[in-house]
Amino acid sequence: MLAFRKMHGLGNDFVVLDARAKPVDLPESRIRAIGDRHRGIGFDQLLVIEPPTDGSTAFMRIYNPDGSEAQACGNGTRCVAHLLMDEAGSDEVAVQTRRGRLPSYRNSDGTVSVDMGAPMLDWQDIPLARDVDHLHLPIELEVLHDPVAVGMGNPHCVFFVPDAEAVDLSRLGPQIEHHPMFPERTNVEVASLGPDGVLRLRVWERGAGITLACGSGTCATAVAAHLRGHVDASEQPIRIRVDGGELAIQWRQDDGHVIMTGPIATSFLGEMAL
């Protein structure tokens, strides 16, 4: 039996395994089996806590339900940071991911923030297939056109649309995910600016499908909206409404880092037979 924890950030849900004391054998078939919401446990991402190699509190490995490994996961980082902070009796930790060392901290209202680092805006880093203007990608699919590409460690393709609710994301999302412009596939965001200045965002996640919240997608959308002049995310955090609630994102000017803040929760502890 293998002990696990189920956590979520705004309904973006994770199975968390602790492999610090003993490595866990995770072939792709096992990841898919655990991720099966009917025959397994189900998750948007499987997060494996491993020993760090860069002096961080721990390393966090990220898998999608299709078995692929992701470089970044904003909400997952906040959840694992919460665990590590409880464990250390501290309000601050650093979580190492393939994206780098991500400082994370707990706020007085119980929310958890993560410093997701500076966005990657160079075509090779996002990565895109060729040298094109990342602020205006030559991609068009029905109601979706003229997106912004942003790298948060993982690739994002952000479309601004009049009404995010009206987009058939389950049909169009996978087509953009596999667009040849993205050699490593992409996460897909559709966003619209409400009259209250709040961005409404829906996300089709690479390797996972539609999720209730995608932290790195929210960061990428804040950066894209700022660069396009829809919002000013530099002075104070902007609010982004996803299916599962609201996240606050600031694109700090002094160091260019993106800070994401929101709630996290543990739903249960269990043991899996898989």
Ligand SMILES: N[C@H](CCC[C@H](N)C(=O)O)C(=O)O
């Ligand atoms: N839910 C995650 C994103 C997972 C990333 C994954 N879908 C990919 O890039 O392949 C987040 O909060 O940032």
